Amino acid sequence: MSNPFVRLGAVVVAAAVLVGGATLAGPALTSADEPARASGRPTRVPVDRATLVCPESRYVSSESSATDVAAVSAPARIDAPGVGAEAARRAEAAPGQLAVLPLGSAKPLASVDQRERLAAYSVRKADTPPLLVSAQGAVAPGAAAGQLTRSGSGPLRGLAEAPCTQPGTQFWFVGTGSALGQHGRLYLTNTDEGSAQVDLRLYDEKGPVDADAARGLTVAPGRQTVVELDKLAPTSKRLAVAVVAQRGRVAAALRNDAQNADTAMGVDWIPSATSPAKQVVVPGVAPGDGDRVLSVVAPADSTASVNLSVLGPDGTFRPSGLGDLEVKPGTVAEIPLQDALRKQAGAVRVESDVPVTASVRSVFGSGSKPHDVAYSAASSPLSGPAVVPSTDAGKGRSASLLLSSPSQQAVKASVRLYSDDGREVGSTKVTVRPGSTEETRLEPKEVSRYTVVVTPDGGGPLYGSRLRVEDDPDGPMASSWPLTSAEATVVRPAARSDIGAGIGVRETVDPMFR
Template sequence: MNRPIVRLGVVAVVAAVLVGGVTLLSPALTSAGESAQAPTRPTRVPLDRATFVCPESSYVSGQTSTDVAAVAAPASVDGGQTNAAGGAAGTPEARLAVSSLGTPTTPVASVDRRERVATYAVRKTQTPPLVVTAHGSVAPGAVAGQLTRTSTGPLRGLAETPCSGPGAQFWFVGTGSELGRHGRVYLTNTDEGSAQVDLRLYDEKGEVDSDAGRGLTIAAGRQQVVELDKLAPTSKHLAVAVVAQRGRVSAALRDDAVKGETAVGVDWIPSATPPAKEIVVPGVASGDGERVLTIVAPEDSTASVNLSLLAANGSFRPADLGDLEIKPGAVVEVPLQNALRKQAGAVRIDSDVPVTASVRSVLGSGSGPHDVAYTSAARALSGPAVVPDTRGGTGRTSSLLLSSPSQQAVNAAVTLVAPDGRQLHTSRVTVRPGSTVELKLEPPKGTERYAVVVTPDRGGPLYGTRLLVENAKDGPMVSSWPLATGETTAVRPVARADIGAGIGVEAPRDPIFH
């Protein structure tokens, strides 16, 4: 049976902070001198602090390295949503810092301006997870990510993920526990109190009955890694819902696959949007190899689903796929490579009950190593989206896959920014109605790393992914970054007397982020 997601909380509130898309509520009392005529509507205030967790700092000398990067969009290209560094009197000092979990006062890297990138290269073993904190005028729109490169062995490949903020609910679709597959969920608590978390698993047969994934306690300032093959050892296709019943956590899921001793794909699966009746999964890579859509229908009724593909020449419904029926709680896989015919694309999914999904793009051929990139159901951009770290240099290519299901063309500006904040190049791109555009990123010659800012014009919805491919001697390595608009405001709810205070539900998201 599907169980409703309910959290214990405090109803009377006057302060909130949006971090990782979740409103944080804290209790407060009204002083005797304050007016009894309180506002009746929540207000929106500029975000002045944010926290992001980079889940795993892998390093093996000569084999594996991890790099973390964090940045807020330069004020000149962020659509006017934020101010330059400095801030008004009384606001926190501007600082974007990288530190180890548990030692926030001793950063290993920091910057104090929006346009500058804070970077840290993990070059020692047993490095704790890294935490990025943003304060003051660099908090609105701040984003952080980690990129791990492994040159040999069963984990060979590129593995990239946004560093996620604390939240109460996360969805991951597309992992598995069949022979050769290994999924891990990373749960990190940066708050001062402990968190209690449930993992709800779904596979090809329906919801998985696994008590071992319930009631997990994550201590303050700690991380817990959960091996999914211990919770669902025979599941071929898996989806995971992370639900914080008390407190908040940051969550991430890494999936790796091997065939014998040969790597056939390693990457982080991005968090998907919660189940909905209409979703879009962008970022299906062009070229040869498997392109597999994975859908979960976690509700208690059968889902009737139809698919549309957004490709270079427009939108179409694949004739050989038809309408899908997904039984309650089940996960299904749908191959897309024959329908897309090597084109880049996106998937639009319409269902009569809520679903969510991801796509797996596999690169490589023959018996040699392969690598994989995952993309997940995403929200349309509502403002600038920042990719903090994109690599240039010999053998590397990067591209944006931009899609719109709209019936009108959508325009966007693409700006490449150097780590010191200099704007390297700006171009404009048009996405035709119902289509996908693959735009190759071309920084100035000799540029080794840069940030990317995608700023959509007002108009139809725009979805996207940045794809990074390294053409290594033994085969391609690939990773992807989901484009998402950074959070710029927090919701300050209104204090209301409530005799039921103490029993509540998860606070609604600010509509600007839907």
């Protein structure tokens, strides 16, 4: 996830290692290998460790329901803005390990020690705990991981895919609900040594949901808590959830599924959305038949006057009859988009006079056969390479990138595909025309599984997702992966002696660390 709260958490952790008598100094950043005269400034250095949490290791049997976890660090070179060449060389030369391991255990189930090499694990036991991905040393910068659960039958039939996320202090999820046959399950995982205390703030079609049981949730160290949202808000047809850690940190993930009597109507993980803002972009609206539904939450105390525009293949347009809307304070609104999109891929730009955030649900399947769903959520533009650790290839399986930009000029991106052992098995250049969405099919050479790396090449903000679809006799199965730039660097505060330490003299802290 590219989440500002995660980035802030990394800075706070870095600040916490300062010993007594040290203070933060200087607002400017310097690279780690600049001359000593600049040593009084904070420096930007490559990340040297990271923990990613995969929410659920579901397994029934290899034929009916099984979960696969994959992790990778790519691209091979650490080339991040603000990091000096010498610091990058030292980071690349350091020993490293990227490992998949169970929550509460230090014994790896799978591991690699090089960038662009895939660490993969297939869950084959029903009682497998949630899995973590630990990245240390040279493989830590830009590490990414994800899980995919493939279910061929039953109420959870479909593809359910989720990025494994870093712990943080705040997450937003939009698009679940408790309508008849619909179930939302929120997974809260604590990988730290101290307990975490979490509040859930719920919003539905009527306004904020008053649920005492949603406040003061305690997640024990090294444990996971699963919250059934339809028990907290049993009458909420449309629901948005804000996860706020009042103490400690958690990794949060939300799975939504629906049934119509005995027919599965789709299951997937809803990506974490960006925090409410006056303008958000939801990329990754899938092409094809089926409902395409935008969900918007306005958590503030004022009515949101919302303007919608669609970034389609031919440019930006305002959908007829849907351009200007009002979302009442604290409520969630749903807006159908399928007529405006006309079966084409797209993205939605949401502009409002008060902060909002949003998601889109894309439905696959028709008639009385089982359906599946893929979710996309408001996201941040790419600030560097985005990595999709694993995508399956082969007969009946297809995948594509949906790249969008609201820029008034063309935006370019490089796309590279890698095999499990790091060989390049495909590459292409993509140009997204001004204010539009570009769909690019992914076609690797002679591999059954591959990693995707998308690197923005300039021109303006770029948003996107990777969509995968599998043919099945009962109907298509689908999932979506949000493109985010993995954390590759962290700010290391500088320390200098403080003659006021221990005698009560307080010194101003630079605003960047507040």
